[in-house]
Amino acid sequence: MVKISVTVNGTQHSADVEGRTLLVDFLRETLRLTGTHVGCDTSQCGACTVHLDGKSVKACTTLAVQVDGQDVDTIEGVAAEDGKLHPMQEAFREHHGLQCGFCTPGMVMSALSIVERNKDKTLTDGLIRAELEGNLCRCTGYQAIVKSIAAGAAAMGAKVAS
Numbered sequence: 588m589v590k591i592s593v594t595v596n597g598t599q600h601s602a603d604v605e606g607r608t609l610l611v612d613f614l615r616e617t618l619r620l621t622g623t624h625v626g627c628d629t630s631q632c633g634a635c636t637v638h639l640d641g642k643s644v645k646a647c648t649t650l651a652v653q654v655d656g657q658d659v660d661t662i663e664g665v666a667a668e669d670g671k672l673h674p675m676q677e678a679f680r681e682h683h684g685l686q687c688g689f690c691t692p693g694m695v696m697s698a699l700s701i702v703e704r705n706k707d708k709t710l711t712d713g714l715i716r717a718e719l720e721g722n723l724c725r726c727t728g729y730q731a732i733v734k735s736i737a738a739g740a741a742a743m744g745a746k747v748a749s
Contacts, residue, residue, distance in 0.1 A: 684735025
């Protein structure tokens with residue numbers, strides 16, 4: 588067992604974990620933050636996307652011991668403490684960017700990274716689609732997801748092509 592200390596959604600946590608424990612399992616089983624989903628275990632679908640020190644990572648291929656001393660943000664930490672949805676979450680709701688909802692937490696976390704990584708660019712549908720590589724939705728044709736990300740980015744003050 589290895590003792591780790593990690594800040595998750597602004598709260599410090601310490602735990603003893605096996606060296607082979609995946610971050611997604613630590614979040615879901617130890618911390619009971621079940622918004623981060625396990626979809627493929629191979630880093631292909633993106634349902635497990637979280638932010639590690641502000642950068643998107645796939646929690647299904649990141650070991651919990653690798654995040655010792657770092658900050659992790661999950662979908663549970665995106666909305667305001669009073670429950671008000673983040674503009675990106677609100678855009679997914681308003682523009683029907685979800686169907687079954689399984690991929691949505693990873694999509695939202697990836698969308699937030701897309702906006703951050705491209706803050707000096709104008710977001711186009713093509714750029715958003717290219718940046719979504721690694722996030723799979725098995726229910727939709729992505730049009731509503733792309734529209735949701737564009738709307739969310741605009742609400743966050745990003746430049747978005749019309």
